[in-house]
Amino acid sequence: MFDDSNxxxxxxxxxxxxxxxxxxxxxxGALNIVGVGQSPARGVRKGEIVDAAxxxxxxxxxxxxxxxxxxxxxxxxxxxVTGGHLRGFNNRGVHPVVSADREISDDDVQDVIKNAKAINxxxxxxxxxxxxxxxxxxxxxGITNPVGMLGARLEVDMHVVHGNTNRLQNxxxxxxxxxxxxxxxxxxGLASSLALLTSEQKELGALVIDIGGGTTxxxxxxxxxxxxxxxxxxxxxxxxxxxxxxxxxxxxxxxKLKLEHGSALVDEAMKGRxxxxxxxxxxxxxxxxxxxxxxxxxxxxxxxFQIIAQDLEQAGxxxxxxxxxxxCGGCARAPQIARLAEPVLQMPVSLGKTNSxxxxxxALDQPEFVTAIGLAKFGSLKTRKRExxxxxxxxxxxxxxxxxxx
Amino acid sequence: xxxxxxxxxAPLETIQARAIKIIGVGGAGVSLLDTLNREDxxxxxxxxxxxxxxxxxxxxxxxxxxxxxKLLRGLGTGGDPERGRAIAEEQFATLKTAxxxxxVILIIAGLGGGAGSGISPVxxxxxxxTGALVLAFVTLPFSCEGNRRQQQAQQGLEQLKSVADGVxxxxxxxxxxxxxxxxxxxxxxxxxxxxLAEGVRGIWRLLTRPGLIQIHFDDLCALVRDRHSESAxxxxxxxxxxxxxxxxxxxxxxPLLDEGRALAESDAVxxxxxxxxxxxxxxxxxxxxxxxxxxxxxxxxxxAAVDAGMKNKLSVTVIAARRNxxxxxxxxxxxxxxxxxxxxxxxxxxxxxxNAALDQREQLLKQHAPxxxxxxxxxxxxxxxxxxxxxxGRFDKSEPTIHKGExxxxxxxxxxxxxxx
Numbered sequence: 001m002f003d004d005s006n007x008x009x010x011x012x013x014x015x016x017x018x019x020x021x022x023x024x025x026x027x028x029g030a031l032n033i034v035g036v037g038q039s040p041a042r043g044v045r046k047g048e049i050v051d052a053a054x055x056x057x058x059x060x061x062x063x064x065x066x067x068x069x070x071x072x073x074x075x076x077x078x079x080x081v082t083g084g085h086l087r088g089f090n091n092r093g094v095h096p097v098v099s100a101d102r103e104i105s106d107d108d109v110q111d112v113i114k115n116a117k118a119i120n121x122x123x124x125x126x127x128x129x130x131x132x133x134x135x136x137x138x139x140x141x142g143i144t145n146p147v148g149m150l151g152a153r154l155e156v157d158m159h160v161v162h163g164n165t166n167r168l169q170n171x172x173x174x175x176x177x178x179x180x181x182x183x184x185x186x187x188x189g190l191a192s193s194l195a196l197l198t199s200e201q202k203e204l205g206a207l208v209i210d211i212g213g214g215t216t217x218x219x220x221x222x223x224x225x226x227x228x229x230x231x232x233x234x235x236x237x238x239x240x241x242x243x244x245x246x247x248x249x250x251x252x253x254x255x256k257l258k259l260e261h262g263s264a265l266v267d268e269a270m271k272g273r274x275x276x277x278x279x280x281x282x283x284x285x286x287x288x289x290x291x292x293x294x295x296x297x298x299x300x301x302x303x304x305f306q307i308i309a310q311d312l313e314q315a316g317x318x319x320x321x322x323x324x325x326x327x328c329g330g331c332a333r334a335p336q337i338a339r340l341a342e343p344v345l346q347m348p349v350s351l352g353k354t355n356s357x358x359x360x361x362x363a364l365d366q367p368e369f370v371t372a373i374g375l376a377k378f379g380s381l382k383t384r385k386r387e388x389x390x391x392x393x394x395x396x397x398x399x400x401x402x403x404x405x406x
Numbered sequence: 407x408x409x410x411x412x413x414x415x416a417p418l419e420t421i422q423a424r425a426i427k428i429i430g431v432g433g434a435g436v437s438l439l440d441t442l443n444r445e446d447x448x449x450x451x452x453x454x455x456x457x458x459x460x461x462x463x464x465x466x467x468x469x470x471x472x473x474x475x476k477l478l479r480g481l482g483t484g485g486d487p488e489r490g491r492a493i494a495e496e497q498f499a500t501l502k503t504a505x506x507x508x509x510v511i512l513i514i515a516g517l518g519g520g521a522g523s524g525i526s527p528v529x530x531x532x533x534x535x536t537g538a539l540v541l542a543f544v545t546l547p548f549s550c551e552g553n554r555r556q557q558q559a560q561q562g563l564e565q566l567k568s569v570a571d572g573v574x575x576x577x578x579x580x581x582x583x584x585x586x587x588x589x590x591x592x593x594x595x596x597x598x599x600x601x602l603a604e605g606v607r608g609i610w611r612l613l614t615r616p617g618l619i620q621i622h623f624d625d626l627c628a629l630v631r632d633r634h635s636e637s638a639x640x641x642x643x644x645x646x647x648x649x650x651x652x653x654x655x656x657x658x659x660x661p662l663l664d665e666g667r668a669l670a671e672s673d674a675v676x677x678x679x680x681x682x683x684x685x686x687x688x689x690x691x692x693x694x695x696x697x698x699x700x701x702x703x704x705x706x707x708x709x710a711a712v713d714a715g716m717k718n719k720l721s722v723t724v725i726a727a728r729r730n731x732x733x734x735x736x737x738x739x740x741x742x743x744x745x746x747x748x749x750x751x752x753x754x755x756x757x758x759x760x761n762a763a764l765d766q767r768e769q770l771l772k773q774h775a776p777x778x779x780x781x782x783x784x785x786x787x788x789x790x791x792x793x794x795x796x797x798x799g800r801f802d803k804s805e806p807t808i809h810k811g812e813x814x815x816x817x818x819x820x821x822x823x824x825x826x827x
Binding site: 299302314 | 815
């Protein structure tokens with residue numbers, strides 16, 4: 001029988017589909033995917049639940065499918081969250097070192113982290129993540145572990161992701177209603193970046209863009225730490241909606257046309273070509289210009305990249321991204337999307353590959369699964385940290401630090 | 407052609423000649439006046455008007471007018487605008503002499519109380535009769551101050567709008583977006599006062615500093631005169647290399663402009679840029695490009711000035727006059743105030759019709775004046791009916807995705823005007 005403690009489940013309630021990934025952690029901490037379940041999502045708009053009853057049904061289907069495939073019972077999940085209300089920013093905490101010999105102790109480190117977390121948030125918001133970036137001792141940057149160093153003034157940079165409490169709790173409550181424990185909530189963009197990036201890429205500086213159905217999440221790494229995050233309530237749904245509007249076809253048809261003929265760049269060969277859509281009896285209904293279809297898709301996707309590019313430029317991060325940008329999410333399937341994004345973002349763009357996972361490899365290396373896999377990976381990193389126990393004292397300490405790192 | 411040859415000499419002469427009076431009315435107005443008086447407003451006359459003696463005694467204004475009658479027994483108006491109005495009507499002549507000799511009169515008041523909402527409309531009328539351009543800067547009370555004060559403030563605002571040339575209005579409630587949980591009450595009022603002062607300073611600079619690209623006094627008059635509209639204003643500052651971009655972004659995120667929506671709704675926008683000697687044309691161009699993109703239908707008046715003291719800094723003041731949706735409503739309120747004024751005090755009875763006749767004459771004059779007529783004609787554009795109502799499809803009922811004042815749920819190709827045939 002499996003020991004429950006090394007089973008890690010990532011659950012993503014997306015706008016277009018619900019996806020559950022079951023991972024098994026082996027002795028040296030590597031994650032092996034043993035089961036996947038998915039179900040088309042209903043009752044979700046722009047990454048947030050608008051109809052709890054419908055969404056609950058979909059989550060149940062996905063979880064049951066994953067349980068069957070992995071042949072085990074799922075008890076707890078790492079839940080992905082997203083939505084336009086999520087915001088990320090960098091904050092700096094300061095702490096004067098007061099001990100006589102000016103040696104920085106563990107207590108000082110914990111104090112400075114506490115200070116960095118004491119941020120002025122609107123009353124209705126909660127912190128989803130507070131990720132440590134670097135310590136500064138007396139103004140010297142780039143220190144990863146200041147314990148034992150000498151200094152008068154200790155500072156720490158943190159990246160904080162926060163969002164509206166009620167809107168975050170909606171999905172947590174839904175999952176709890178299914179008798180599943182929620183271990184932690186994780187920002188989808190962060191999860192995707194964990195699944196896609198190697199530590200070398202994080203060190204070089206990389207951008208991960210997850211264009212899903214209802215939202216686009218992006219995360220920027222440089223020097224191995226998270227520098228910037230963002231969530232836009234824009235995604236594949238908008239592309240379909242634009243098509244429905246521009247080509248004057250119903251949404252379901254627009255969705256289908258997008259999948260069959262959509263392209264991120266207008267295909268020169270398609271200029272002047274037309275398509276005839278037929279009803280279920282095969283009778284022609286309407287003729288559609290393929291160039292228009294692709295133009296509409298192209299404009300929307302281009303705009304999404306432009307907004308991200310502007311945001312990065314404003315944050316002054318463009319020159320730090322030497323490893324380039326990696327795309328995932330359903331929209332990353334659009335043909336030519338990398339060629340569209342490259343001139344806008346002004347960096348090499350490629351489709352992300354989930355390298356850091358072993359298991360059902362070929363079946364899993366799909367852009368849609370990246371977030372759910374990343375959630376499982378996030379869970380495995382968390383438990384690995386927790387299980388690195390040697391003595392009781394150190395065990396307690398690591399629990400505290402892992403708690404503080406959240 | 408004629409006007410063109412005149413312009414180079416005219417502003418230089420009028421800059422010095424233009425007399426400006428800043429009048430604070432009521433408790434809030436007088437204390438705001440004090441914050442202004444501390445700063446650099448050389449050449450302006452400060453006048454404080456109140457019914458409450460202690461507040462006047464503490465004021466630093468050069469001229470203080472204490473409106474007093476036996477009716478009040480030395481007390482204030484007691485939060486009743488009717489009393490404020492009655493006493494102002496009684497002392498109408500005093501108010502008028504106080505306004506005499508000024509070209510521009512800026513009235514500063516906090517609406518909602520007795521003095522602010524009662525006296526300032528009467529004062530505006532008195533000022534108007536002396537022939538000055540009257541601009542009012544008013545604050546509206548916080549919602550938590552109660553319904554009654556809200557109503558009084560709204561009433562006061564309507565009356566003020568019907569008499570003053572322009573009312574620039576700062577609803578205190580909107581400053582909630584500027585403050586956080588820990589801001590003290592004192593700081594909050596300092597912030598609202600600061601915002602108002604910013605607006606006054608913007609207008610002041612416009613009128614007094616020699617401009618690189620001058621905004622003529624005529625332009626300001628044409629923009630606000632007899633428009634009787636409520637305007638939104640915002641003033642932002644930025645420094646450093648990316649300052650022009652920062653300014654545009656700050657403006658579009660400014661709570662007093664409703665995150666840029668006020669710009670889209672406005673039909674006349676006045677932009678005043680102020681920078682150090684290093685102000686470049688490219689920066690002016692960049693800021694203006696951003697603003698004009700936001701307000702396509704508006705008439706934009708732009709000015710730029712250089713202040714040697716502002717090193718590396720750029721400050722922009724925007725005043726957006728909204729469309730006056732109910733053109734006939736000011737007329738009715740004038741009559742309403744007139745009848746109410748008549749009921750309250752008999753002294754005002756005679757002068758009202760005369761006032762109306764004067765207004766009419768002025769309007770006729772304006773229509774026949776060659777320069778003005780052309781301007782008015784160009785502003786009378788046939789508006790487009792909003793026939794192409796764009797449906798947002800599946801996002802119709804969800805929370806809109808707004809990015810820099812643009813609703814991203816509307817198809818991109820539609821917003822960018824790509825034609826599909």
